[in-house]
Amino acid sequence: MLDIMKGIFNNKEDVSSKDVAKERLRLVLVHDRIGVSPEIIEEMKEEMIEVISKYLDIDNDRIDMDLERQDNSVALIANIPVRRLKKKR
Amino acid sequence: MAGKAYVITSGKGGVGKTTTTANLGTGLAKLGKRVVLIDADIGLRNLDVVLGLENRIVYDIVDVVEGNCRLEQALIKDKRYSSLCLLPAAQTRDKTSVNPEQMVELTDQLREEFDYIIIDCPAGIEQGFKNAIAGADEAVVVTTPEVSAVRDADRIIGMLEAEGVHDPQLIINRVRIDMINRGDMMDIEDMIEILAIKLLGIVPEDEKIVVSTNKGEPVVLLENTRSGEAFWNITRRIEGEEVPLIDLEEGLLNKIKRLVGLR
Ligand SMILES: Nc1ncnc2c1ncn2[C@@H]1O[C@H](COP(=O)(O)OP(=O)(O)O)[C@@H](O)[C@H]1O
Ligand SMILES: [Mg+2]
Numbered sequence: 001m002l003d004i005m006k007g008i009f010n011n012k013e014d015v016s017s018k019d020v021a022k023e024r025l026r027l028v029l030v031h032d033r034i035g036v037s038p039e040i041i042e043e044m045k046e047e048m049i050e051v052i053s054k055y056l057d058i059d060n061d062r063i064d065m066d067l068e069r070q071d072n073s074v075a076l077i078a079n080i081p082v083r084r085l086k087k088k089r
Numbered sequence: 090m091a092g093k094a095y096v097i098t099s100g101k102g103g104v105g106k107t108t109t110t111a112n113l114g115t116g117l118a119k120l121g122k123r124v125v126l127i128d129a130d131i132g133l134r135n136l137d138v139v140l141g142l143e144n145r146i147v148y149d150i151v152d153v154v155e156g157n158c159r160l161e162q163a164l165i166k167d168k169r170y171s172s173l174c175l176l177p178a179a180q181t182r183d184k185t186s187v188n189p190e191q192m193v194e195l196t197d198q199l200r201e202e203f204d205y206i207i208i209d210c211p212a213g214i215e216q217g218f219k220n221a222i223a224g225a226d227e228a229v230v231v232t233t234p235e236v237s238a239v240r241d242a243d244r245i246i247g248m249l250e251a252e253g254v255h256d257p258q259l260i261i262n263r264v265r266i267d268m269i270n271r272g273d274m275m276d277i278e279d280m281i282e283i284l285a286i287k288l289l290g291i292v293p294e295d296e297k298i299v300v301s302t303n304k305g306e307p308v309v310l311l312e313n314t315r316s317g318e319a320f321w322n323i324t325r326r327i328e329g330e331e332v333p334l335i336d337l338e339e340g341l342l343n344k345i346k347r348l349v350g351l352r
Pocket of ligand 2: 106107130135209210211
């Protein structure tokens with residue numbers, strides 16, 4: 001068990017710290033630039049999923065929704081796999 | 090022709106604004122330009138010490154705006170270059186002793202007499218920052234290759250834009266090639282790409298800077314120092330010369346060549 005854990009930690013150390021820094025920087029800047037915290041984004045995501053689920057049968061496990069930097073602007077990119085249209089109630 | 094005002098800013102403290110101001114100012118004076126440096130860090134005066142002029146101060150910037158003296162009386166002549174002057178910060182006052190309108194007035198007055206006005210900005214984004222950028226035509230943003238410093242630089246770039254100071258240029262200070270090569274310091278190109286800003290120069294980490302600050306002699310005047318050479322190149326770029334990036338190391342140089350207009 002201890003060996004397995006060591007293995008996991010060593011693997012993580014293989015990622016050089018500059019790449020860790022770069023990713024952390026990218027993420028923090030995306031949120032800084034639009035002035036919205038990650039928690040609020042998370043909340044918004046859940047509400048959106050709720051709304052979409054009213055009309056579409058979606059694959060909750062494969063939803064991919066995140067803020068992304070595109071040059072000097074930020075976009076909300078969502079990929080929401082749809083299984084089928086929900087029957088009109 | 091009226092002089093140009095540059096503000097040297099960063100957001101985060103301790104990344105090298107004052108060092109940059111002293112070296113760029115001295116470098117421009119060495120090129121024969123008439124230069125005035127304004128220490129806008131009111132309450133935390135230190136540009137005077139970096140330049141070795143601390144014993145000559147009689148009046149300061151607050152005395153000027155309050156009318157206790159004429160502007161010329163507060164300007165301190167550099168020891169080495171008679172075309173270089175310092176307008177010192179007040180040490181025992183706070184940032185609210187000067188307002189942005191007064192800074193605009195002051196820089197406009199100085200434009201008549203000098204080719205370059207270089208304003209050393211305090212850390213932070215409060216009143217001191219607003220004062221420092223008020224009269225500026227151009228901005229230089231200084232950062233170190235760390236997440237926190239680059240993050241603050243991004244914030245500052247946004248605020249400069251919002252205040253109408255467009256297209257700032259970036260200096261990355263305290264770069265260590267050994268750490269970059271080990272993968273333990275962010276790549277120059279990544280930082281430039283993330284910040285979407287023009288690179289003005291890269292300054293290596295160099296203990297000569299500490300020694301020169303101890304003596305009150307800007308490193309840009311010392312021959313054969315890497316940081317001095319870096320600041321000299323920055324000076325010439327400000328003057329519009331196309332200067333290749335400092336030859337920090339072959340590999341790094343080749344990688345960043347494409348990025349900095351060495352087309
Ligand atoms: N390239 C460098 N190498 C080594 N020390 C440096 C370098 N640049 C700045 N320093 C040191 O870092 C400290 C902070 O620099 P300073 O210019 O006062 O920063 P700021 O004005 O942004 O607060 C000073 O002690 C300075 O001598
Ligand atoms: Mg300073």
